[in-house]
Amino acid sequence: MSRRVTSQDVADLAGVSRTTVSFVLNDVHRFSIRPETAEKVRLAAQQLAYYPNASAKALASNQTKNIGLIISRAPQYIASDPFLPQILSGLLDALKENSQGLLLEWVEPGQQLQSYLELTRAHHIDGIILMTPRLDDPGLRALEEADIPVVVMGYIPGSSLHSVDVDNITAAETAVNHLLELGHRSIACITNAALPYTSATQRLEGYKSALQKAGVEFIPELVREADFDIQSGYRQMKSLIESAQEFTAVFVASDNVALGAYSALGEAGLSIPEDVSVVGFDDIPLASFVTPTLTSVTVSGQEIAIESYNLLTRLMRGEMPEFRSVTLPTRLIPRESSREIGRRGKRGAEKKSAKFVSCFNDQ
Amino acid sequence: MSRRVTSQDVADLAGVSRTTVSFVLNDVHRFSIRPETAEKVRLAAQQLAYYPNASAKALASNQTKNIGLIISRAPQYIASDPFLPQILSGLLDALKENSQGLLLEWVEPGQQLQSYLELTRAHHIDGIILMTPRLDDPGLRALEEADIPVVVMGYIPGSSLHSVDVDNITAAETAVNHLLELGHRSIACITNAALPYTSATQRLEGYKSALQKAGVEFIPELVREADFDIQSGYRQMKSLIESAQEFTAVFVASDNVALGAYSALGEAGLSIPEDVSVVGFDDIPLASFVTPTLTSVTVSGQEIAIESYNLLTRLMRGEMPEFRSVTLPTRLIPRESSREIGRRGKRGAEKKSAKFVSCFNDQ
DNA sequence: AGCAACTATTAACGCGCGTTAGTAATGATT
DNA sequence: AATCATTACTAACGCGCGTTAATAGTTGCT
Known part of the structure; x- marks a missing residue:
C-alpha cells in the first residue's frame, strides 16, 4: 500500500x-x-x-511501447490453432529485445471497422500486426488511412498495407507437383479455411494452377473447404470419401486440417500412403511425429513473426515510406505420407489395408 | 496526419x-x-x-484496462504448446465482454524478480495471470507483496496467491489407476516438464501415489522428465525403450509429449496398445484424432482461463480479501491407446508388430 | 578585466483525461 | 422576501512524465 x-x-x-x-x-x-x-x-x-509509470510515459512521449497483434477470427477457432504459438513465440522473442509489449486482440468478423478505429485512435499501441486477414474485411481501408504503422501477415491484393507472407500459390503448386510427379492424377484438395481468407484462396489457386500446367482436369467435386480446425478436416475428408469421387491423393492446405483428414481416412479403412497420399501445409512440429509422418510445406511461424516485427519496427521509426511486401521462402519436406501411386492404389472400401484399421476397430 | x-x-x-x-x-x-x-x-x-486516449485515461483514472498474462517459459517452449491457444481463446473471449485488453509477457527463468517488479510498478496492467509457475520462482514473494491482483494458473504450495488449477495429483492417480485396472503392473512415467514446474511434480506425485495404493513397487528407472515439447517426448520414450526396463504401459503427463512418445514407440516397432498402453494428460483437441486415439485426462484450458479471469476480476473490484483457490474437475477419457494387458503384452524388440513399422521403412 | 563559448542544471509547460469543489439557476419552503 | 434544497453544469487541479527555454557556473581567449 x-x-x-x-x-x-x-x-x-x-x-x-x-x-x-x-x-x-x-x-x-x-x-x-x-x-x-x-x-x-x-x-x-x-x-x-x-x-x-507506463501510462504517464506513454502520455508524455506519445509512445506506448506496445504493439498489437490482431486476430480476425473467433476464439473457438483460436483454441486449436497449432500455428499461433509459433507466431507468438517469434514475436515475444523479438519484442523482448526492445522491451516492448504485445497486446493481443481478436476482432469478430463484422466488427472490424469499429475495432480498428478504436485501436488506432485510442492509441493503446504504437503499431499493428494483422493476422489471418480476410479479403472481405471492411476495416482494411480504415487501417490504410490511419496514421499508425501496420503490417499484415498474409497478402491482401490491391491493398497498400505492408505485408509479410509466404508465396502461397507457388508453395501449393510445389506440393501438388510433388503428387503429380509421384504419378497421381486424381488429386483432391481440402482448403485450410473458408475462401474469404486470402491464404485459402491462394493455396487453392496453386492447386488449380499445378493441375492445369500438368494437363490434368480440374474437378470441382474434389475440392472441399475446411475451417482451421481438426474437426473440419475430419468432416471434409469424410465428405470426400462418401462422395463417389475417385482420388489417390489429397492436398490439404493445413497440417492441422490434414490430421483430421488422417483420422477420417483411417476410420474409412484407407491407408496412408498405400491408398491415399497426403500432403499438408505449414509443417507444424507435429508433422514429423505423426504416423505416418506428414509430407508438408515448411512455413516458419517464427520467421514470419520476426520478419513482420522487423518491418513494423522500421515503419515505427518512420523509415520506408515506399511500399514493401516481404515474401518468405517455403520448402517441400517429403515424408512418409506421400508415395508413388502403387499397385494397390485403386481405392475402395472393400480393399482396406489391415494395417491402420485395427486401431479403430479393436476397442 | x-x-x-x-x-x-x-x-x-x-x-x-x-x-x-x-x-x-x-x-x-x-x-x-x-x-x-x-x-x-x-x-x-x-x-x-x-x-x-487510453494512456491519458489510464493516467488519470489509475486503471489501464489491461491484464497481463505472464508465461514463465522461454519462447522456444511456447512455440509448440498446443495448450496455450486454449488458454488464450478462453481469456480473449472473457476479456472482450469487459472490453479489456490482454498483454502477453514471457519472463526468462532467472529474471523473474526484476520482471515482476517492473510489471507491477510500471503499472502497464491492472492485474496479473501467471501461467506455468515454477516452484523455485524467486519472484513470487514480490508478487505476494505487490498491491496488484494476481491469479496463478497452477498451484504453488505455501503461497498466499490466489490460484486456479486442476487437481493434478488426483487426476494423475486416476490415469494410473485406469492402467492398473487394465492389469498393467509395469507402468512407466514421462513427466510433462521439468520438476521445478509444479504441475510436473504433482502429476508425478499422483503416479507414485496410485502405485503405492495398489501395492506396486515404484521403480525410479521407469520415470523420465520431458520438457513440454514433442521432441522431448520422443527422446524420453526412446530412452525408456533403450533402457533394459520392462513396461507394458506408460503414463505421459502431457498429450503433446505423448505424441512424441507415440513416434518413438512406432519407430521401435512397438504397437499401441498391443505392446504398450499409453495414457496422456490435457486432452488436447488432437487426442481424439491421432491413431490410435489417445486416452487422456480432460483439462479444459478455456475453463481454466475463464475461471482465472473471473477470480481476477473479483480481486480487481476489491472483493474477496480472503484466500481462495479454485480447483477444476478433470475426467479420464478412455480411448484406443489403452487396453487390457494382452497376450502379446510382453515387449521386446524382436517381437515387433508389423503394423506400424511399415510406415517407417517403406520410403 | 571583459566577453564569448561552453557545460551542467532546472523551472515550467503540456500530454488528455478524471474528478472535486464550487457556481449559477430554478423551484420549494418558511 | 429570505432561506434552503435541488438540478445542471463548469473551473481548476492533479495524475507522472518528457521536453523546451532559460539560468547559473565555468573555462578560454583577447
Missing part, C-alpha cells in the same frame, strides 16, 4: 531535479550531464526500485 | 464543458445531466469519431 515511487522521489534522494533524472534514465545526450551526477541518479533509482 | 480528437473538441462541438463530456461518456450518474445535453454530447462524440 506504500505510495508509488515517482521520479520526483528519485530526484529528491539524488539531490537533483526531476528533469535531470529523466535525462539520465532515458539516456538523453543532447544535454550533457556530469558522470558523477548520473551515477548518483542511477543509484537513487535502484535504491528506491523506481520504475517509471 | 489530422490532429487527434480530444474530449475538448467534443465539448466544443456540443457546446458544453469537457467535464460534462466526461460525465456523459463514462456514465457518471452522481451528477445528474439533462437527457438532451447527454444526447448532444453523444452525437458530437460520434460525429467526430472520438475515442478517448
